[in-house]
Amino acid sequence: MKKQIQELLLQSLAILESKEIIPASNDLVIKIENSRGSEHGDFASNIAMTLAKTAKTNPRQLAQNIIDQLPESDVLERVEIAGPGFINFYLKQNAHQATVVEILKNGHQYGNSKVGANTPTLIEFVSANPTGPLHIGHGRGAAYGAAVASLLKKTGFDVSCEYYINDAGRQMDILAISVWLRYLQHIGTEIPFPENAYQGDYIIDIAIKLHEEHTDKFVLPTDSIMPLFEEEEPELKIDGLIKYCIDNLGEKNYRMVFDAGLDSILVTIKNDLVDFGVEFNHWFSERSLVEDNTVNQCIAKLIENDWVYEKDGAQWFRSCKLGDEKDRVLIRENGQATYFASDIAYHLSKVERGFEKIIDVWGADHHGYIARVKAAMEALELSPEKLEILLVQFATLYRGKEKLQMSTRSGEFITLKQLQGEVGKDAARFFYIMRKSEQHLDFDLELAKSESNDNPVYYIQYAHARICSVFRQLPEKGINYQQAEALKNVSSLNEPHEIKLLATLARYPDVIENAAITYEPHQLAYYLKDLANDFHTYYNANQFIVDDNVIRNARLTLIEATKQVIQNGLSLLGVNAPEVM
RNA sequence: GCCCUGGUAGCUCAGCUGGAUAGAGCGUCCCCCUCCUAAGGGGAAGGCCAGAGGUUCGAAUCCUCUUCAGGGCACCA
Numbered sequence: 001m002k003k004q005i006q007e008l009l010l011q012s013l014a015i016l017e018s019k020e021i022i023p024a025s026n027d028l029v030i031k032i033e034n035s036r037g038s039e040h041g042d043f044a045s046n047i048a049m050t051l052a053k054t055a056k057t058n059p060r061q062l063a064q065n066i067i068d069q070l071p072e073s074d075v076l077e078r079v080e081i082a083g084p085g086f087i088n089f090y091l092k093q094n095a096h097q098a099t100v101v102e103i104l105k106n107g108h109q110y111g112n113s114k115v116g117a118n119t120p121t122l123i124e125f126v127s128a129n130p131t132g133p134l135h136i137g138h139g140r141g142a143a144y145g146a147a148v149a150s151l152l153k154k155t156g157f158d159v160s161c162e163y164y165i166n167d168a169g170r171q172m173d174i175l176a177i178s179v180w181l182r183y184l185q186h187i188g189t190e191i192p193f194p195e196n197a198y199q200g201d202y203i204i205d206i207a208i209k210l211h212e213e214h215t216d217k218f219v220l221p222t223d224s225i226m227p228l229f230e231e232e233e234p235e236l237k238i239d240g241l242i243k244y245c246i247d248n249l250g251e252k253n254y255r256m257v258f259d260a261g262l263d264s265i266l267v268t269i270k271n272d273l274v275d276f277g278v279e280f281n282h283w284f285s286e287r288s289l290v291e292d293n294t295v296n297q298c299i300a301k302l303i304e305n306d307w308v309y310e311k312d313g314a315q316w317f318r319s320c321k322l323g324d325e326k327d328r329v330l331i332r333e334n335g336q337a338t339y340f341a342s343d344i345a346y347h348l349s350k351v352e353r354g355f356e357k358i359i360d361v362w363g364a365d366h367h368g369y370i371a372r373v374k375a376a377m378e379a380l381e382l383s384p385e386k387l388e389i390l391l392v393q394f395a396t397l398y399r400g401k402e403k404l405q406m407s408t409r410s411g412e413f414i415t416l417k418q419l420q421g422e423v424g425k426d427a428a429r430f431f432y433i434m435r436k437s438e439q440h441l442d443f444d445l446e447l448a449k450s451e452s453n454d455n456p457v458y459y460i461q462y463a464h465a466r467i468c469s470v471f472r473q474l475p476e477k478g479i480n481y482q483q484a485e486a487l488k489n490v491s492s493l494n495e496p497h498e499i500k501l502l503a504t505l506a507r508y509p510d511v512i513e514n515a516a517i518t519y520e521p522h523q524l525a526y527y528l529k530d531l532a533n534d535f536h537t538y539y540n541a542n543q544f545i546v547d548d549n550v551i552r553n554a555r556l557t558l559i560e561a562t563k564q565v566i567q568n569g570l571s572l573l574g575v576n577a578p579e580v581m
Numbered sequence: 582g583c584c585c586u587g588g589u590a591g592c593u594c595a596g597c598u599g600g601a602u603a604g605a606g607c608g609u610c611c612c613c614c615u616c617c618u619a620a621g622g623g624g625a626a627g628g629c630c631a632g633a634g635g636u637u638c639g640a641a642u643c644c645u646c647u648u649c650a651g652g653g654c655a656c657c658a
Contacts, residue, residue, distance in 0.1 A: 033597075033600085034597075035601095036601080036602095036604095040601070044600090044601085046599090046600060049600080049638070049639085050599095052638080053637095053638080058638095059638075082601075083600085083601045084600085084601075084638070084639075085638090086600075086601065129658060131658095166658060168658095169657075169658055170657060170658075171657070171658050172658090235657095286658095312656080313656090314656055315656095316656095325583075325584075325654080326654090328655095328656095329655085329656045330656095331656085332656040333656060334656080336656085338655095338656065338657090338658090339657070339658045340658095343658095363652095364585075364586070364651090364652060364653080365652060365653060366653085367584075367585050367586085367652080367653060367654095368584070368585080368653050368654050369653095370585090371584090391585080391586080393586065393587085393651085393652080394651080394652075396651095434594085435593095435594075436594090436595085438585095438586055438587075439586080439587070439594080440586080440587070440650095440651060440652090442593080444593090447593090447607095455620085456606075458620055459606090459620075459621090461620090462618080462620050462621075463621095465618075465620090466617080466618060466621085469617070469618060470617050470618095472617095473617060474617095477617095507597095510597085511597085514597065514598095518597095518598085522595085523595090523597075526594095526595060526596095526605085529595095529605075529606085530605085533605085533622095536621055536622065537621090537622060537623085539617080539618095539621075539622080540613085540614095540619095540621065540622040540623080541622080541623090543616065543617065544617060545617050580618095581618080581620070
């Protein structure tokens with residue numbers, strides 16, 4: 001609808017340009033807004049005010065000129081000038097009523113758009129280190145990333161979802177020796193467990209399973225291990241244990257212990273995400289980038305183009321020259337590549353796989369990392385503007401007033417699975433999405449659990465269930481409803497609440513498009529609350545199942561359309577639309 | 582010190598990328614089921630949009646400074 005009005009305005013302005021009332025310009029942006037209240041019509045444009053200055057005339061006069069040249073249209077009832085020079089557009093009733101037909105015709109396709117033009121798009125999210133189960137913080141990234149992906153799919157982007165598995169690096173080695181030490185303890189070895197190793201009970205489960213499958217294969221003499229615990233500095237102690245373990249178990253056996261931890265945790269993560277309604281197209285392994293030499297090739301290319309120098313025995317990337325605040329290490333003094341080095345390779349892979357739009361969803365604590373990744377892409381001539389990094393602020397969990405802590409290493413955290421078990425998938429998904437991603441999120445368990453109107457999820461779902469309930473009663477009352485037949489009656493939808501509801505329903509495609517291109521799924525959440533509110537108000541004001549065939553049929557099509565839009569919207573957020581509550 | 586985010590009703594937050602009287606939920610106060618689910622609806626009260634400058638026809642929205650809160654500034658990932 002907005003586009004139709006835009007087109008009309010464009011034609012009018014072209015005429016004014018040809019008459020030299022306004023100067024010609026190529027980059028004219030015509031903004032059409034949904035009016036706030038009905039007294040300002042259905043849509044409004046401020047075009048006259050923005051053009052008044054260059055046209056050297058007053059806005060109201062210019063607005064009149066624009067209206068005079070406006071072509072005939074079968075959707076517009078009338079057009080008025082208001083306030084300082086707004087042009088307000090009033091739609092004909094049947095233009096409103098037509099949205100019901102459009103929604104029911106398109107069904108779950110209603111709201112789809114093609115702005116994405118099939119752009120190959122990769123969105124990477126969650127990507128939590130596989131060192132423990134997903135916790136409450138990861139949940140936000142999961143819910144947000146999944147919602148953005150759904151929105152982009154709806155708007156015509158060719159979207160692929162990916163999880164980057166950090167299966168290389170020191171954190172994983174710490175996981176491996178955590179498993180190994182628990183394994184030794186499990187078979188009765190008296191041995192301490194460092195406080196900075198992974199404390200969670202899930203490590204013990206992995207160790208038990210490891211022992212079941214391999215019995216005593218990984219046992220080493222306790223006497224030779226004990227001296228390592230004399231190291232005072234905790235991190236050095238860990239490093240000593242890792243080195244000892246690799247040297248004495250041998251590369252192959254160490255890898256078995258390592259993989260036992262990795263695989264088991266990965267399975268847990270995958271299952272938890274599936275339960276949460278979040279699925280990925282690819283699980284991309286960091287280790288694979290090392291093993292297939294992509295990392296080395298990347299570094300070689302950087303060296304070739306003089307982006308690398310040596311200092312203190314390490315290899316440094318000149319990121320400073322490309323906008324970062326300091327240079328970054330690619331290869332450490334000990335010869336090992338940094339996480340950053342594999343991340344460069346990872347982004348190279350993303351570009352080489354043909355993605356035009358590359359989205360990374362990161363926790364806000366990674367913001368300092370943006371400059372160096374962009375710098376690396378620049379250095380490798382990978383068009384950094386393809387990369388869009390979306391930061392998600394932290395989620396803090398509350399139970400009423402009590403703040404709950406979380407830390408993977410200490411093992412004290414609420415897992416995503418526990419959260420879901422407690423508040424349910426729908427409330428969890430919706431609460432995560434409800435807040436703007438750059439806002440800190442205080443997730444209150446009590447509120448999410450409350451089955452009351454404090455809880456917007458139930459408010460929206462209730463609207464859907466109420467509509468379903470109405471339709472369930474038709475056969476009981478012996479009423480015949482045929483959608484196709486009933487649609488012929490929509491012209492009787494003239495009650496104020498009906499017009500309001502129609503206008504809100506008509507907004508849906510705009511909401512989807514805007515939420516998608518701004519990566520703001522919360523806009524959809526708020527829209528659905530509005531829609532539910534319009535429906536509940538209508539429900540209280542007007543009876544749907546009435547004796548008059550024409551009115552009843554018209555109303556039933558309207559609420560059926562409402563049901564469809566609620567369903568469409570909720571499904572994009574990963575929330576169910578229950579038929580009964 | 583530098584870099585991100587935030588500061589809007591008593592509380593939790595929206596505010597459609599610069600527009601017309603600043604919105605919603607909760608809380609408070611009043612009203613609405615002989616009627617399709619009251620997990621609902623209607624109404625009232627409640628605001629110097631953190632503060633100060635600036636940009637312009639017009640600012641909660643853009644720019645600068647100040648201030649408060651959270652986070653980040655590794656040869657960790």
